[in-house]
Amino acid sequence: MHLEHLAIAVADLDAALRFYRDVLGLTLERVEELPSEGVRVAFLPLGESHIELVQPTQEETGITRWMAKTGGGMHHLCLAVDDIRAALARLSAAGAELITPQPVARPDGTLYAFIHPRSTGGVLIELYQKSQPTSP
Amino acid sequence: MHLEHLAIAVADLDAALRFYRDVLGLTLERVEELPSEGVRVAFLPLGESHIELVQPTQEETGITRWMAKTGGGMHHLCLAVDDIRAALARLSAAGAELITPQPVARPDGTLYAFIHPRSTGGVLIELYQKSQPTSP
Numbered sequence: 298m299h300l301e302h303l304a305i306a307v308a309d310l311d312a313a314l315r316f317y318r319d320v321l322g323l324t325l326e327r328v329e330e331l332p333s334e335g336v337r338v339a340f341l342p343l344g345e346s347h348i349e350l351v352q353p354t355q356e357e358t359g360i361t362r363w364m365a366k367t368g369g370g371m372h373h374l375c376l377a378v379d380d381i382r383a384a385l386a387r388l389s390a391a392g393a394e395l396i397t398p399q400p401v402a403r404p405d406g407t408l409y410a411f412i413h414p415r416s417t418g419g420v421l422i423e424l425y426q427k428s429q430p431t432s433p
Numbered sequence: 434m435h436l437e438h439l440a441i442a443v444a445d446l447d448a449a450l451r452f453y454r455d456v457l458g459l460t461l462e463r464v465e466e467l468p469s470e471g472v473r474v475a476f477l478p479l480g481e482s483h484i485e486l487v488q489p490t491q492e493e494t495g496i497t498r499w500m501a502k503t504g505g506g507m508h509h510l511c512l513a514v515d516d517i518r519a520a521l522a523r524l525s526a527a528g529a530e531l532i533t534p535q536p537v538a539r540p541d542g543t544l545y546a547f548i549h550p551r552s553t554g555g556v557l558i559e560l561y562q563k564s565q566p567t568s569p
Contacts (some may be wrong), residue, residue, distance in 0.1 A: 298458070298479060298480070299460070299480030299481070299482075300436065300439070300479055300480060301437060301480055303436070303439065303510065305554055305555070306554055306555075307554040308554075311552070313554040316529070316552060316554065317551055317553075319527070320523065320524060320529055321512075321524075321525040321558075322434070322520075322523070323434070343434065343435060343436055343483050343512075343563075344434070344436060344481055344482070345435070345480055345482075346435075346436055346480070346482065350554070367503075367555075368555055369554060369555040370507075370550065370554070370555030370556050371506075371507040371555075371556055373509070374439065374507070376457075376479075383471075384458075387456065387458070388456060391455070391456040393452070393456055394559075406569030412524070415451075415507065416452060417440055417452055418443040418444075418448070418449040418452065418453075418486070418505060418506070419441070419442075419443070419504055419505040419506030419507075420441055420506050420507055422457075
C-alpha cells in the first residue's frame with residue numbers, strides 16, 4: 298500500500314500553483330477540467346505520490362460545501378491498494394462506514410471508493426486500484 | 434523532495450489504531466510519548482512515507498486548540514528537503530509566511546520548520562531535513 302495522492306481543496310488554483318509550483322518548487326504535470334465532478338485539478342508529482350490541487354468549478358457540490366465550512370485545505374488522502382474489493386470487504390466486516398460500498402470505475406479502468414471520516418478519525422480516505430492490463 | 438509524513442490528529446490514539454492498523458492493515462512501527470510537545474504519536478510506515486497519528490496529552494497546546502475547533506483530522510503534511518535553509522530562504526524571498534523562520538533542531542539532529550497555512554492554500558506544511566552524517 299502507498300499514498301497515491303493527497304488532495305488539497307483551494308479556492309483559486311492559479312494562486313495555489315504560484316505557491317506549490319513557483320515557490321515550493323514542485324513540478325506541475327498537468328491540469329484537468331473534470332466538469333462531471335465539478336472541479337479543476339492540478340497534478341503535482343511528489344516522490345511515489347502526488348499532490349492534487351482541487352478547485353471547485355460548480356456550486357452545490359460536496360467539495361463546495363466543505364470549502365464553505367472549512368475555508369479549504371487538506372480534503373482527502375488516497376491509498377493505492379492491490380485489491381480494492383478485498384479491502385472494502387474487510388472494512389465493511391469491521392464495521393467501517395463506506396460512502397461507496399462498491400468500487401466505482403473511472404473511464405480509464407481505475408476503481409475507487411471512499412471511507413467516511415466518521416470511521417477514520419476524521420479523515421476522508423479514498424481507496425484506489427489501478428486498472429489491470431487485460432491479457433492479449 | 435518527497436512526503437516525509439502526514440500527521441493526523443486524533444482524540445483517542447487506541448481507537449485510531451484499531452482502524453489504521455487493525456482494519457486498514459498498516460503496520461504500527463512504534464508509539465512515542467513526547468511530553469515536551471504535549472503529544473503521543475504512533476508511526477505507521479506507508480511506502481516511502483508514513484502516517485503519524487497524534488493524540489494531544491496536554492491542555493492549552495496549539496494542537497488541542499486546533500482539535501477543539503475542527504474535531505481532528507489531517508493536521509499537517511511534512512516534506513523532506515535536502516537543504517532546509519535554502520528552502521526557507523526561497524520561501525521567505527517569495528513572501529511566504531514562516532512560523533519558524535529559522536530551522537529548529539531536534540535532539541537527533543534533524544531540522545524542521547513550519548510554513549503558515551495562510552501562504553499554502555490552507556495547509557500547515559512542515560519542512561524537514563534529515564541529519565547529515567558527520568565525517569569521521
